[in-house]
Amino acid sequence: MRVELDEPKCVAAGQCVMASPEVFDQRDDDGVAILLEEHPDESLLDGVREAVAICPAAALRLVEQ
Template sequence: MKITIDQDRCVGAGQCVFAAAEVFDQRDEDGIVVLLQDSPPASLQGEVREAASVCPAQAIEVQED
């Protein structure tokens, strides 16, 4: 799994952080998503898929291996 984010599309809703806090965070100044791990371990991949699916701006792209 490979994750990419589009910070320009991000609206700072924070749903990704709620779904996968070990993979996503938000900048303090504006709430824009920050990617902590671009290739998470298998144990977190379900959470990452959930984060991508609930992102209101569709700013998270998940590519499966």
Template sequence: MKVIIDEDKCVGAGQCVLAAPDVFDQRDEDGIVVLLDALPPDALRSQVENAAALCPALAIEVVK
């Protein structure tokens, strides 16, 4: 699994961080998503897919 984020789309809602804190974080200054692990283990797949689904800006893509 590979995770791709589009910082330009991100609105800083933070849903990704709540859903998958081992994979996503937010910048302190503006709340934009920070990708902590572009190739997370399969054990985190459901969390990452949930984070992508919850993103209001559709800024997260999960490639299988």
């Protein structure tokens, strides 16, 4: 699985960081999301799926390879 972040869509809500802090962080200057782990471990996928589902800007995507 691969996580995709569309930075221009991000509204800096931080929901992804709360759902999966091992995979997402936020920039200090503007709060836009940062992808820490493009290919997260299987054990982190539940949190990533939650982050994708609750992102208010639909800026996240989980791609099955």
